[in-house]
Amino acid sequence: MAMRALFWLVLLFVAAVVIALFGHFDAGHVxxxxxxxxxxxxxxxxxxxxxxxxxxxxxxxxTVRNLWRMPDRVAAYRTRARAAKAHASLRDALANLYAGRFSRAEKAARDAGAFDENQPPAAMIGALAAHRMHEYARRDAWLEQIEDKEWQDARLMASADMRADARDSEGALNALAELEAQGVRRLNAQQIALRAHQQLKHWPEVLKLVKLLEKREAIHPAVALRLRQLSAENLLRDRRHDPVALLACWDSLPLTERQTPRIADLAADLLLQLDRPREARKIVEDALAQQWDARLLRRYADCGGGEALPLIQRAEAWQAEHPDDADLKFTLGRLCLQQQLWGKAQAFLEQALALAGDNDTLKIRAHRALARLHEELGHAGEASTHYRASALAIKLT
Structure with missing residues (x-):
């Protein structure tokens, strides 16, 4: 500013000098x-x-032109003032929303929406603030205010997300269907759909979406594993009254799920309840071939179906790879009890007790099995001793 003032001052002096010099040559008249x-x-x-x-x-x-344009200038000034105030309100609404002051955020969003350009984002902020306060009618009213075509994808995605969060699963899926009808397929939409289908217990859809999200690395592996297992378990339980449908469902499951001990144990249990021991036995044997598991070993002892000898032979073959497995010894003892091989049953059960270590649950079961064995043999004293030992092994907390 100082340099500019100095420049004009110098220019003024130069002009004065020029005028003074040329003023001496006054030879003309008009x-x-x-x-x-x-x-x-x-x-x-x-x-x-x-x-x-x-x-x-x-x-x-x-001067005349400025006076003539004064109303337009005043109107433009007022418009700029309203826009500045609306922009400030929009910033306040966003700050209050993330600060958890939802009532203030909604009020600021209402002020920001007074300016047309701010209306769509202000309505989104107001809808989210109302949703956080569980004012779902007000939330929907905010969303209905968004009419700009460029904001329709955002409106539908936000509506689906908030509805899924409020456990309005049908509403969330309807919003996603409308979004998909417009040719929009996004990762976030699949994540919202997964939550909605899980709430509605649409387990086939849950399985499909988990696979898609796993391919895109959009879900934590532990969460994906749990959801796959949960879906498989519920699909099997839904068919627990029909052995044909149950087996068809089992065959349709991915190999990774069928090899999971928890799911294999459930499938075998459901088949045993439907008096299908052969199929249950095959499921347990296939799962044990992939992953050695004590739960499956205990289930294997229930798969004899009145003829335990083939199971005993298979279990004895497993001893070569697992010679000191207490659960395997217990399973062999139970199978021998079913086959009335009293001596072998007692030997296996006593070996299971010796190898049980800190496994109190296995100790209780082994003592009870030995007590039943002695009852069958008429040894009341030994049976009482084992019943007492099983009771003492129970830890009360």
Whole structure:
């Protein structure tokens, strides 16, 4: 600013010097005749008069034009003021929303929406604030205010997300269906759909969506594993009254699920309840071939179906790889009990007790099995001893 003022001051002095120098050469005159009037002035005066007249006319013209445009300028100023206030309200609404002051955020969003350009984002903020306060009718009213075509994808996605969060699963899926009808397929939409289908217990859809999200690495592996297992378990339980449907469902499951001990144990249990021991036995044997598991070993002892000898032979073959497995010894003892091989049953059960270590649950079961064995043999004293030992092994907390 100082340099600019200095420049104009120097320029003014230069102009004054130039005018003073040329003012000495006043050799000309300007003569204006309008009969009967005659005006005779020097050339310098005429030049100065023309310049002054130009400046006066210019100033008057600018003044008149500014006065004429004053209403438009006032209107433009008011519009700018409203826009500035609306933008400030939009910033306040966003800050209050993430600060957890939802009532203030909704009020600020209402103020921000007074400016047309801010209406869609303000409505989104207001809808989310109302949703956080569980005011779902107000939330929907906010969303209905969004009419801009460029904001429809955002409106539908936000609606689906908030409805799924409020456990309005049908509403969430309807919003996603409308979004998909417009040709929009996004990762976030699949994540919202997974939550909605899980709430509705649409287990086939849950399985399909988990696979898609796993391929895109959009879900944690532990969460994906749990959801796959949960889906498989519920699909099997839904068919627990029909052995044909149950087996068909089992065959349709991915191999990774069928090899999971928890799911294999459930499938075998459901088949045993439907008096299908052969199929249950095959499921347990296939799962044990992939992953050795004590739960499956205990289930294997129930798969004899009145003929335990083949199971005993298979279990004895497993001893080569697992010679000191207490659960395997217990399973062999139970199978021998079913086959009435009393001596072998007692030997296996006593070996299971010796190898049980800190496994109190296995100790209780082994003592009870030995007690039943001695009851069958008529040894009341030994049976009482084992019943007492099983009771003492129970830890009360």
């Amino acid at each position: 003569l204006i005749i309008d009969d009967p009037y005659r005006i005779d002035v020097s050339l310098n005066f005429a030049i100065v008069a023309i310049v002054v007249a130009f400046i006066v006319i210019y100033v008057l013209t600018r």
